[in-house]
Amino acid sequence: MKTSSRASGRALGLACAVFSLPSAAAEGYDEEVIVTASHLPVSLARSGSSATVITADQIHYRAPVLVSDLLRDVPGFAVSRNGVMGSSTQVRVRGAEGNHLLVLIDGVEANDPAQGDEFNWATLSADAVERIEVLRGPQSSLVGSDAVSGVINVITRSASEPLSADAWAEGGSFGTYRAGVGAGHRGEKTDLRLSASVVDSEGSNISRQGDEKDGYRNETYSAKGGWSVTPDLHLGASARRSDGRTDFDTTSWVTGLPEDADVYSDFRGDTALLFADYSMLGGMLKHRLQYAWTAWDNENFEYGATTSTSSTRKDQYRYMGSVQWADGAQAITMLLEREQEDFSQRGEAQPWGDPNQDRSRDTDSAGLEYRGTFAEALTLAASVRQDDNSEFDGSTTWRLEAVYDIAASSTRLRAAWGTAVKNPTFSERFGYYTNFQGNPDLQPEESESVEFGVEQSWQDERLVGSVTLFHADLTDEIDGFVFDPVTFNFTAANRDGKSERQGVELALRAALSDTLSLSGSYTYTDSSAPGESGGSVDELRRAPHIASLTLGWLARSDLQMNLNAQYNGTQDDQYFPPWPEPSRIVKMDDYTLLNLNITWSLDDATELYARGENLLDEDYEEIFGYRAPGVGGYVGMRYKLQ
Numbered sequence: 326m327k328t329s330s331r332a333s334g335r336a337l338g339l340a341c342a343v344f345s346l347p348s349a350a351a352e353g354y355d356e357e358v359i360v361t362a363s364h365l366p367v368s369l370a371r372s373g374s375s376a377t378v379i380t381a382d383q384i385h386y387r388a389p390v391l392v393s394d395l396l397r398d399v400p401g402f403a404v405s406r407n408g409v410m411g412s413s414t415q416v417r418v419r420g421a422e423g424n425h426l427l428v429l430i431d432g433v434e435a436n437d438p439a440q441g442d443e444f445n446w447a448t449l450s451a452d453a454v455e456r457i458e459v460l461r462g463p464q465s466s467l468v469g470s471d472a473v474s475g476v477i478n479v480i481t482r483s484a485s486e487p488l489s490a491d492a493w494a495e496g497g498s499f500g501t502y503r504a505g506v507g508a509g510h511r512g513e514k515t516d517l518r519l520s521a522s523v524v525d526s527e528g529s530n531i532s533r534q535g536d537e538k539d540g541y542r543n544e545t546y547s548a549k550g551g552w553s554v555t556p557d558l559h560l561g562a563s564a565r566r567s568d569g570r571t572d573f574d575t576t577s578w579v580t581g582l583p584e585d586a587d588v589y590s591d592f593r594g595d596t597a598l599l600f601a602d603y604s605m606l607g608g609m610l611k612h613r614l615q616y617a618w619t620a621w622d623n624e625n626f627e628y629g630a631t632t633s634t635s636s637t638r639k640d641q642y643r644y645m646g647s648v649q650w651a652d653g654a655q656a657i658t659m660l661l662e663r664e665q666e667d668f669s670q671r672g673e674a675q676p677w678g679d680p681n682q683d684r685s686r687d688t689d690s691a692g693l694e695y696r697g698t699f700a701e702a703l704t705l706a707a708s709v710r711q712d713d714n715s716e717f718d719g720s721t722t723w724r725l726e727a728v729y730d731i732a733a734s735s736t737r738l739r740a741a742w743g744t745a746v747k748n749p750t751f752s753e754r755f756g757y758y759t760n761f762q763g764n765p766d767l768q769p770e771e772s773e774s775v776e777f778g779v780e781q782s783w784q785d786e787r788l789v790g791s792v793t794l795f796h797a798d799l800t801d802e803i804d805g806f807v808f809d810p811v812t813f814n815f816t817a818a819n820r821d822g823k824s825e826r827q828g829v830e831l832a833l834r835a836a837l838s839d840t841l842s843l844s845g846s847y848t849y850t851d852s853s854a855p856g857e858s859g860g861s862v863d864e865l866r867r868a869p870h871i872a873s874l875t876l877g878w879l880a881r882s883d884l885q886m887n888l889n890a891q892y893n894g895t896q897d898d899q900y901f902p903p904w905p906e907p908s909r910i911v912k913m914d915d916y917t918l919l920n921l922n923i924t925w926s927l928d929d930a931t932e933l934y935a936r937g938e939n940l941l942d943e944d945y946e947e948i949f950g951y952r953a954p955g956v957g958g959y960v961g962m963r964y965k966l967q
Contacts, residue, residue, distance in 0.1 A: 361429070361458040361478040363706070364467065364645055364658040364694050365611075371696075371704045373726025373741040374464075375401070375778060375793050375830070379457040381482075386885060386924055388495075388936050388961065390503060390524055392454060392479060393446040397891050398873045400793075400830040400846040401461050401475075405866050408531030408951040409499070410524075411541025411571045414446040418461055419795055420826035420852025420867045421474035425747055425772075427464070429478040431549070431563045433596040433617040436471055438668050439635035442750045445621070448567035448594045450545045452493075452505045452522035455482040461830075462795070463745035463774045465722040466708040469664075469690055473745040473772045473799075474826075481547050481565065484509030484518040490966045497936075497959030500527030500540075517550035524569075531951050532574050535585035543569035557604045564597040575627075581902040582950040587629070593622045609649050617641040633672035633680065640665045654699075660692035660710070668751040678762065684751050687715045704728040712746070716754075717769055720746045737780040745772045753803055753817040762814045770819075772799045787836040792829065799824040802854060806899075813904075822855035824864070840879040847872040863897050866948065868915070870894035883926040891918045898949040916945035932963045 362372040369376060377399050389395050393414050396402045406414040415423035428435050428444035436444045457479050464472035487510065494504040505522030521544070528540040544567070551561040570591050577584040600615035619639045625632045647658040665687050672680040692710035699705075706726040713719045724743030731738070749767035756763035774797035782789045801819040808815055828850040835843045848871045853861040871894065877887040894915045901908045921937040935958070942956040 359458050361460055361476055363696060364660060365647055365656055367696065370737065371698060371728055373706060373728050373739045375461040375776060377459040381455050384451060384454055386887065387922055388934050389451045391446065392449045392451050392457065395451065395457065398846070398875065399459055400832050401848050403867060403871055405947045407573065407948050409528040409539050409541065409954055410526050411447040411543065412531060412573060415443065416446065417867060418474035419797065419828065420850040420864060424471065424750065425473035427468060427472040427476045429476065430565055430596045431481055431598055432478060433598050433619055434639060434641065435596050435619055437621040438637040438666055438751050439621060439623055439670065441752055442471055445592060445594065447541070447571050448543065448569065448592055449479065450522060450524055450543055450567070452545060453482050453507060453520040453547050454479055456480040462741055462776055463724065463743040463772055465745035466692065466710045466724040466743060469688065469710065469712050470746055470748045473747050481549055481563065482518055482520070483549055484511040484516040487511060491964065493961060493963045495959055495961030498957035499529050499954060501959065514553045515551065519548050521546050528572065529954050532583040532585055533950065533952060537585035539572040539574065541571055543567060559602045562599050567594045578903055581900065588627045591624045595620045611647045613645045615643050633670065635670040638667045655697035658694045662690040664688040670757065678756060680757055682755055684755060689713045702730045702732065714748060717748060720769060722746055735782045739778045740776065742775045746770065749803060753805060760814045762816045764817050767803060767817060768801050768819050770799060770801050770803055772797055790833045792831055794829050796827040820855050824854040826850065826852045842877040845872070845874040865897050865899055868894040868896040885924045887922050889920045900949055911949055913946060913949060916943050917941065918943060930965050935960045
C-alpha cells in the first residue's frame, strides 16, 4: 500500500524523532545549528565536539515527565535515581562525576552549589522544553568550572505564531497526574511566550520493606520573549521557576538501608536571563551584553519539623565581542565575565560542629576563541580561558578541535583535545549537616581529555553510523568519603595519582522504510581511581556497558508508535552497614527497561497519547537499597490552538 505525502512526511519526522543518533546526525545535519558548542552559533557538522540534539519532535513523541528521562538514550550518559520519580538523581557522562556536568537553562548556569554543585534533576520538568543540546567532553575553555565531562543546554519554547495556545493533561500509575497550559504571540518585532505546568505523583515505596509511598510534586512557570528594537539591536529575556516537594526515606541504624519515614524536601529554583545583541558592519562585528541569575532554596523536613535549610545565588555578568570575515567562514570571539556565588545553610548544631554558615566566592574570567572553515571541508577551532577565583589559584583551560569532511565517501572525521577544571564545592570545603568535616585546603580537580570520532552515512543518510573513542585523565580527584577512625567523622581530600576514564561510543540510525526506523547506541566505559594501597579501583555506579535501542513505526498517517529498550549492565556500589562493620563494595545486577509510546492525532488540533514504562516489570535498583518503580501506564491529551 502506498503512503500519502502526509504519511511520508510523518515517517520522516518519526525517523528523526527516534533516539541515540550519532552526534545528532539526522535530516538536515549539515545545516543544523547549535548554540552551545561555541561562543557563536555553529553548524553541528562543523563542531569537533561529540554532540546530540534532542529536538522538539523527539520530546513531543516521547512525552517524558522529566528531562532526565530523555538522557538515558544519549550515548555516554548514565542516569542513577534514588527510586521514584523526583528522587535524587545523578547524571554521569563518560564515567565522570555528577558535578562534572554543567547544566544550562536557556544558557543560564543552573547547577546548585548547595547540592555539591550538581543540578537538581527533580526540578526540571520536560514541559515547555523545545530543544536540548548535549555536548560530551571538556568545555571549561568556553564556560569555566563544572564542565569537565560535558554541557547540557535546555532551551525552552519560544513563540512561533502570531497567536498560539496549547493545553495538556495526563494521568496514570502511582497516582500520577500532570497538566499545563501555554500561550504565545509573535509579531514583526516582538515575541512572548508564557507557560505553567504541574506534576503530582503519590509515588511508590523506595525502601525494600514497608508500604509508605514516596511522592513528588513540581510546579513550573516560564516566560520568554524578545524585542528587535532596530535591525541591528535585539533585546531578550527569559525566566523559569520550579517549586515543589520530594519525599524520601531515612537510613536505618539497624540495617544501613533506607527505611520508611515521614521526611521530605521542599525546593524552589529560579533562573533568569537578560541580554542585548548588537551587530555592526553588516554583521561582521557582533556584541552581546548579558546578565544571568540563578537562585536555589532547599528546606528539609522530618515529621513536620524543619531540620535544615540551604540557599544559594549566582550572579553572572558577561560581555562577548566577535569579528567574522571570509563570509563568516572565520571568526574570533572575546569573552569577559564576572561571576559571584553566595551560599548559606542553617541547621541545628551537632556535637561534631555547627552547620550554620554563610560563604561566598567570586570569579573573574577572560576567554578567546578562534574558529575557521577552509575549502568547505576542514574546520579548525581553538579556545582558551583564564579564571581567577577568589578562593583558589588562577586556572587556564584550553581546547583544540578539528573536523574534516571526505565528501566523496560521505565520511566525517573529527578530533578534540582539551582541559577542564572543577572547583571544590562549598560543602566539601566547609562541611554540612551530618558528621562531615570540611577541608578548606582542597585544590581544584583538573582533567585532560582527547577523543577521535568517525561518522559515516550511506544511501543519502538513510543509514548513519558513528564511532567515538575517548580518554580522560583526572588529577587531584576529590574523595568525599575519607573516614577518620578517631573522630568517626568523614571529610574530603584530593587523591594522589590519576583517575582514568576511557571507552568507546557506538551509534546507528537506519530508515528501514518510509514508515519504519531503527536507532541504537552502545557505550563501553572503563572508569577507575587510584586505590588506597596502590593500583586502581573501579569507580562506583558506573556500568561498563550501557545500550539503548528504539524502533519507530508509522502505523497510519495519524498513528505513531515507538518501542524503546534501555540496558544498564552490572555495576559496583558501596554499602555502609551499621557500625562497627566496615563499608563494602556490592555488585548490582544489570537490568533492561522496555518502554512504549503511542500518539494518535484526532485532528490538526487534538492528540491522544499513551506511555508504558518498564513493561517487563523489571525488579531493579539504580542505587543500592533504593527500589525503582514497577510497570507503569499513562494516558494523556494535548490540544493546540494557532
